[in-house]
Every structure is written in C-alpha cells, then in structure tokens.
Amino acid sequence: xxxxxxxxxxxxxxxxxxxxxxxxxxxxxxxxxxxxxxxxxxxxxxxxxxxxxxxxxxxxxxxxxxxxxxxxxxxxxxxxxxxxxxxxxxxxxxxxxxxxxxxxxxxxxxxxxxxxxxxxxxxxxxxxxxxxxxxxxxxxxxxxxxxxxxxxxxxxxxxxxxxxxxxxxxxxxxxxxxxxxxxxxxxxxxxxxxxxxxxxxxxxxxxxxxxxxxxxxxxxxxxxxxxxxxxxxxxxxxxxxxxxxxxxxxxxxxxxxxxxxxxxxxxxxxxxxxxxxxxxxxxxxxxxxxxxxxxxxxxxxxxxxxxxxxxx
Numbered sequence: 001x002x003x004x005x006x007x008x009x010x011x012x013x014x015x016x017x018x019x020x021x022x023x024x025x026x027x028x029x030x031x032x033x034x035x036x037x038x039x040x041x042x043x044x045x046x047x048x049x050x051x052x053x054x055x056x057x058x059x060x061x062x063x064x065x066x067x068x069x070x071x072x073x074x075x076x077x078x079x080x081x082x083x084x085x086x087x088x089x090x091x092x093x094x095x096x097x098x099x100x101x102x103x104x105x106x107x108x109x110x111x112x113x114x115x116x117x118x119x120x121x122x123x124x125x126x127x128x129x130x131x132x133x134x135x136x137x138x139x140x141x142x143x144x145x146x147x148x149x150x151x152x153x154x155x156x157x158x159x160x161x162x163x164x165x166x167x168x169x170x171x172x173x174x175x176x177x178x179x180x181x182x183x184x185x186x187x188x189x190x191x192x193x194x195x196x197x198x199x200x201x202x203x204x205x206x207x208x209x210x211x212x213x214x215x216x217x218x219x220x221x222x223x224x225x226x227x228x229x230x231x232x233x234x235x236x237x238x239x240x241x242x243x244x245x246x247x248x249x250x251x252x253x254x255x256x257x258x259x260x261x262x263x264x265x266x267x268x269x270x271x272x273x274x275x276x277x278x279x280x281x282x283x284x285x286x287x288x289x290x291x292x293x294x295x296x297x298x299x300x301x302x303x304x305x306x307x308x309x310x311x312x
Contacts, residue, residue: 005039005062005083016052017045019091026075026311029067029086031141033232034281035075036311041067041084043091047175047198050085054173054195057083065310066196068146069118072234076311077281085196087116088143099125102201109206110164114199115145119152127216132207133162138216139223141235145197151190155219160185164201168194188239188306228266231274237288238271238303247271249301253294260286285309 006022013020020042026035044050057064063082067073087096096116103110109131113122119137122144126134136157140147147159148166166178170193184191223229238246250256250270258265259276261283266272273287292303 003039005060008056008060009040009042009083012052012056016049018049018093019043019045026070026079026084029084029089030070030073030075030234031232032070032074032234032279032284033275034077034279034284036077036079036281038080038084039082041086043086043089043093044096045093046095049093050087050169050196050198051173051175053083053085054169058173064195066145068115068143068149069141071142072146072150072306073308073310074234074281074284076309078312080311087114087145087196087198088118089116092116096198097121098199104206107205109204111202111204112167112199113144113202115143115148115167115197117144118142119144119147123216126204127209127212130207130209130212131204132212133202133204135212135215135219138219139227139229144200148197148200149190149192150188151185152188158185158187160190162202162204164203166192166194166200167198168192169196169198170194226269228268228272228274231266231276233266233272233274234307236271236306237273238291239306241301241303244301245271246303249295249299249303250291253291253298255291255294258287258290260284260290263287265291 009020022040023037024041025037027033042053065084067084067086069088096114098114100112102112119140123134123137136155140152140154151158151160163180168178169175240246247270255265256270257267261279262276263273263279263283266274273284296302
C-alpha cells in the first residue's frame with residue numbers, strides 16, 4: 001500500500017529530471033549494508049529538481065534526510081519515514097559531481113567540486129593535475145558533501161582547513177555561497193546553516209605529482225594495516241575524547257572481537273563495528289550500548305557517537 005508521501009511524489013515524477021524510488025532498501029545505499037526501506041529516496045537531476053523537492057517537503061511538512069554516500073550512518077531495521085535526498089548516487093545529476101577550476105596563480109589552485117563527488121574520485125583528479133592539499137583524504141570513504149558536514153579528517157588535517165567557501169541551499173530555499181569564515185568547524189562537525197551542501201570551493205596548492213602519489217600510498221597502506229577494510233562498516237563508531245583514543249578505551253574493557261548476531265567489534269580496530277553478513281541494525285545498536293556502558297563504568301569516560309543513527 002502506498003503512503004501519502006508516495007502518492008504526492010508520484011504526481012510530479014513526469015516533470016522531474018532525476019530518479020525517485022519508493023520502498024527502497026537503505027542497505028543498498030549505506031557502507032554498512034544495513035537498513036530497512038526508505039519511504040522515498042530522491043536523486044535530483046539538477047538544482048531545479050532539488051528546489052522542487054525542498055518545496056514539496058516544506059509544503060507537506062515531511063521529514064527530510066540528506067544522504068551522501070552513506071558511509072557514516074546506521075539506518076534502523078524498519079527504515080526511514082519521510083524523504084531521503086541523495087546527490088551522490090549514479091542516479092543523481094552530474095552537476096552535483098562536477099569539478100571546475102575557479103582561479104589559480106603561481107602557487108594556489110581554487111577548485112569548485114560538487115557535493116556528490118566521491119572523495120576518492122576528487123583525490124584522483126587532484127593527483128593527476130599535480131594539485132596538493134587533499135592527500136589526507138586518502139582512504140576516507142564518502143562524498144565531498146558528507147566530508148564537509150562532518151569536517152572529516154585524518155593524519156592531523158581536516159576539511160575545514162582547505163575550504164574557501166561552501167555552496168548551500170538555505171532554509172529559505174535560496175542557493176547561496178557561504179564563505180569559510182562564516183562556518184564554525186569543530187572536531188567531526190561543521191556548523192553550517194543549510195538544508196543541503198551543494199558543493200565547495202577548495203583552497204589547494206600546486207605540487208609534485210610523484211610526491212603526492214607517495215604520500216597517498218603511505219596513507220592508504222597505514223589504513224589497510226589498521227582498519228577492517230574487507231568488511232562492511234560505517235568507519236569509526238565513536239569520536240575520540242579529548243587527549244584519548246576511543247579504540248584504546250574500548251580495548252581496555254576487553255571488547256575486541258565481541259559479537260552480537262552477525263555484527264562484531266572489529267579484531268583489527270575496536271572502534272569499528274563490522275557486518276559479517278546479514279547483520280541487523282539492532283545487532284549494531286546492542287554492541288554500541290554495550291561498549292558505551294562498559295567504557296563509562298570502567299573509565300568514567302562517556303563516548304560520543306561519530307556514526308549517525310537514522311530511522312527506527
């Protein structure tokens with residue numbers, strides 16, 4: 001049986017340039033490979049599509065969830081009520097995945113990249129062009145938009161350090177440019193007054209391609225040796241408390257390798273929970289609660305989630 005939202009969306013599919021899917025399993029759109037169906041998932045074909053969808057959501061007063069590549073979320077087993085909008089999928093328009101040189105001089109290059117482009121693809125582009133500054137993103141999964149919102153980082157560097165401005169859709173349905181100085185960047189979080197991030201201008205430097213490749217190679221080897229990249233996960237489950245490492249706290253309470261259903265705390269990196277095949281969100285949530293309780297009971301430290309829990 002279709003829902004009110006699905007009936008309403010069906011009425012304007014014919015004037016929509018993108019793709020709309022109903023009752024789509026979110027396990028197909030998350031790196032965890034876990035999650036029940038979304039009431040509707042929308043892949044805009046262009047910015048006009050995005051404005052139409054946002055207008056619909058405001059008019060109907062339905063929940064909205066913006067999805068990148070789904071690399072840091074856990075979707076509940078019963079799925080998501082409301083509308084999911086993704087700019088990253090192959091179904092979304094190329095305008096959300098474009099790369100354009102805005103300006104350059106003898107040392108600097110300013111690149112505009114759409115929010116939907118995968119970080120890995122963006123890094124390949126900058127490497128081939130001899131542009132330095134994004135080497136720290138090597139091995140970080142997900143899209144540029146998600147990386148901006150999460151202020152993603154690694155090896156002592158974060159996205160906020162290379163952002164010049166962000167293109168956003170604000171809460172008044174206006175598309176505008178937001179300079180970096182108007183954004184408050186924090187550890188794994190950026191305070192951006194927007195419904196959606198559409199892209200960003202990145203402030204990078206000209207460099208030596210071979211040196212860039214070597215740095216990327218070193219970073220990837222380090223991640224391969226320390227992270228369970230061979231199994232579905234959502235990356236780091238908990239943020240690192242100030243001056244501490246979450247994985248060390250988890251290890252100190254003896255939870256490395258602990259299983260619940262078909263999910264387990266990674267043997268390789270205990271701040272990762274992995275899907276061993278057919279895991280349910282309830283399995284992961286049970287492990288998250290167990291980790292949080294045991295760490296707090298033993299150390300007095302309350303771990304804060306880095307992974308986002310969506311739906312029920």
